[in-house]
Amino acid sequence: MKHVEVVIVGGGPAGLSAAKQLVEANVEVMIIDRNPSLGGQLIKQTHKFFGSEKQHAKMRGFDIAKQLINQIQHASNCTILTNTTVVGLYPNGILTTYDNHTYQEIKAEKIILATGASEKSLAFENNDLPQIMGAGAIQTLMNVYGVIPGKEVVMIGSGNIGLIVSYQLLQANVKVKAIIEAAPKIGGYAVHASKLIRHGVEIFTSKTIKKAIGTTTLEAVEIVSLDENFNEVENSSEIIPCDTCCISVGLSPSHQLASLLNVKTKYIAALGGLVTIVNQRFQSSDPHLYVVGDALGIEEASSAMMEGACCGLFVAQDINKTHPNHQTLIFEYQQQLHQLRSGPYGNHTLEGLEIMKKEASNVR
Amino acid sequence: MLDSTGIPSRTQVLSVFLHEDELVNYKAVIECYEQIPCNPCESHCPFDAIHIGENLNNRPNLISEKCVGCGICVGVCPGLAIMLAKVSSTKATFTIAYEFNPKPSVQDVWHAIDRSGNILGDATILKVVESLKLDHTALITVQTDRKFLHDFITIRSKNHES
Numbered sequence: 065m066k067h068v069e070v071v072i073v074g075g076g077p078a079g080l081s082a083a084k085q086l087v088e089a090n091v092e093v094m095i096i097d098r099n100p101s102l103g104g105q106l107i108k109q110t111h112k113f114f115g116s117e118k119q120h121a122k123m124r125g126f127d128i129a130k131q132l133i134n135q136i137q138h139a140s141n142c143t144i145l146t147n148t149t150v151v152g153l154y155p156n157g158i159l160t161t162y163d164n165h166t167y168q169e170i171k172a173e174k175i176i177l178a179t180g181a182s183e184k185s186l187a188f189e190n191n192d193l194p195q196i197m198g199a200g201a202i203q204t205l206m207n208v209y210g211v212i213p214g215k216e217v218v219m220i221g222s223g224n225i226g227l228i229v230s231y232q233l234l235q236a237n238v239k240v241k242a243i244i245e246a247a248p249k250i251g252g253y254a255v256h257a258s259k260l261i262r263h264g265v266e267i268f269t270s271k272t273i274k275k276a277i278g279t280t281t282l283e284a285v286e287i288v289s290l291d292e293n294f295n296e297v298e299n300s301s302e303i304i305p306c307d308t309c310c311i312s313v314g315l316s317p318s319h320q321l322a323s324l325l326n327v328k329t330k331y332i333a334a335l336g337g338l339v340t341i342v343n344q345r346f347q348s349s350d351p352h353l354y355v356v357g358d359a360l361g362i363e364e365a366s367s368a369m370m371e372g373a374c375c376g377l378f379v380a381q382d383i384n385k386t387h388p389n390h391q392t393l394i395f396e397y398q399q400q401l402h403q404l405r406s407g408p409y410g411n412h413t414l415e416g417l418e419i420m421k422k423e424a425s426n427v428r
Numbered sequence: 429m430l431d432s433t434g435i436p437s438r439t440q441v442l443s444v445f446l447h448e449d450e451l452v453n454y455k456a457v458i459e460c461y462e463q464i465p466c467n468p469c470e471s472h473c474p475f476d477a478i479h480i481g482e483n484l485n486n487r488p489n490l491i492s493e494k495c496v497g498c499g500i501c502v503g504v505c506p507g508l509a510i511m512l513a514k515v516s517s518t519k520a521t522f523t524i525a526y527e528f529n530p531k532p533s534v535q536d537v538w539h540a541i542d543r544s545g546n547i548l549g550d551a552t553i554l555k556v557v558e559s560l561k562l563d564h565t566a567l568i569t570v571q572t573d574r575k576f577l578h579d580f581i582t583i584r585s586k587n588h589e590s
């Protein structure tokens with residue numbers, strides 16, 4: 065069995081940021097990612113990021129990915145396995161990887177799960193018609209492979225992802241016929257919404273998709289209005305012709321790997337779903353296992369990077385290889401995290417983290 | 429209103445514009461109406477003319493005497509929420525961030541567009557700046573009738589089918 069000090073599962077913003085601190089602390093690190101390249105969702109983000117300098121603000125997401133990868137990829141104490149999926153997780157820091165029809169067992173002193181999140185779907189009639197896809201799929205097609213998903217898109221969901229993908233569609237010269245939001249308010253930042261409205265996109269609140277229309281592929285969607293209790297308003301149906309429908313109705317933390325172990329988990333709505341309960345050092349009820357980033361609660365990539373850095377520093381300390389600037393860096397990254405969460409859009413996360421804290425105090 | 433339509437109210441828009449007397453030279457107009465944890469406008473301003481302060485979530489505050497209208501903030505704002513504005517007796521001139529292709533050429537006449545996406549009138553393109561530093565965000569300087577000062581937000585090609 066192969067031995068390594070720390071395995072990081074997932075090479076997105078959280079995993080890469082953890083890796084950087086560990087590499088600097090002279091820890092032997094292995095990053096495992098099931099995708100062909102590192103970077104996670106960042107590689108699909110063509111817009112400039114919010115935040116401060118510490119989160120690479122005003123850089124485009126794919127450039128942030130390049131920078132994060134650059135910081136670690138040439139380090140002699142860092143191994144990168146791409147196209148490799150972690151399919152098993154066992155007590156005492158043991159995991160199984162699958163790659164090219166081969167299974168491999170690895171033992172690590174510590175495992176950091178930075179597995180991110182997966183897109184939620186919506187139940188409606190005919191939702192399996194071709195050309196109905198998630199925002200991530202559209203971003204992969206368009207921004208990674210340079211293929212437009214269709215010519216006329218109806219976007220379901222007005223969170224930041226729905227708004228950003230709509231803007232990217234416009235940039236690719238794809239018509240966004242409407243953005244449909246079930247809540248009475250736009251979910252994402254107003255600046256993102258304003259960028260679309262001024263270019264002629266319409267956002268409809270208190271509406272949802274009732275069914276998809278088409279025989280072999282999507283031809284139109286049926287939209288209905290919702291009352292304040294999210295019930296359908298009678299006779300409010302309207303048909304919007306389109307060739308593509310994008311579902312962007314939120315994310316849920318990817319808890320599945322952690323759930324293979326008997327670690328404590330809890331459904332915390334404010335964090336986006338079922339999450340592993342961790343202490344202030346990101347350590348779960350299994351002392352070998354740490355969880356970080358969106359896998360621990362849905363936030364922006366900026367927070368994932370700051371969390372990842374903190375987690376990397378704690379893990380280094382926990383295996384007695386404390387980063388030379390541990391104190392300064394922890395203080396700085398925690399300060400940044402606090403800042404990122406202290407505005408109105410951070411309330412949700414803070415609420416969820418309070419619950420997490422209470423749960424964690426009962427863990428061991 | 430803004431949070432259900434994406435369109436700022438008249439009052440909101442006027443609150444971020446300096447008085448027309450101060451707009452004889454280019455000044456920034458910062459349409460950052462929400463508290464978002466973000467500060468590239470502040471950290472990139474070479475003249476210390478934009479203050480956010482310790483809390484990253486504070487809305488940016490423009491110090492009008494210090495703003496020289498250099499336009500650096502226009503290019504760095506990730507929300508594309510900043511433009512420059514200047515007025516003369518009959519014209520209003522703006523520098524906006526623009527991220528679509530094709531870009532206009534100098535002397536082209538495009539539609540001037542308001543915050544709801546409606547056509548206001550004509551916008552004459554005066555300058556198009558693209559650079560490595562701007563990272564694919566073009567800075568476009570356009571001139572419209574002065575009466576569009578508080579309405580203009582972007583441009584649209586007259587060939588654009590919509």
